[in-house]
Amino acid sequence: MSDILTVVERSALMSRIRGSGNKDTELKLMAVFRLHGVTGWRRKAPVFGKPDFVFPKLKLAVFVDGCFWHGCPIHATQPKQNAEFWRTKIARNLARDRLVTRTLLARGWHVLRIWEHELTRKYERRLLARLRRAGLLV
């Protein structure tokens, strides 16, 4: 199997994972919102950087960042196959994340980035504390 084919195949596989992964994490966060009575959020709002959730009244943009795709310092894995390809891709994602956050802050938005792993029971208290600090919980 040639390297090119492997990259294409893996890319297709990963885009499927990304598609479902993103949706899963968004649904998990939505469940947390519902469980704790958080209201006022919108999805797919036409805001720079396409936040996963927007709270217009608070001018708050919320992103749920997948640990693999956004280079989580705890869980980011480094695929051995096509290592350079993935390093570059994830570095680009990180650069884009930083640009989006900077731009939104410059436009007067608050930005909350939540790691995929924060949606697990282990990090539940920490997540709720962050939501509280962001003004989403009383």
Ligand SMILES: [Zn+2]
């Ligand atoms: Zn993580």
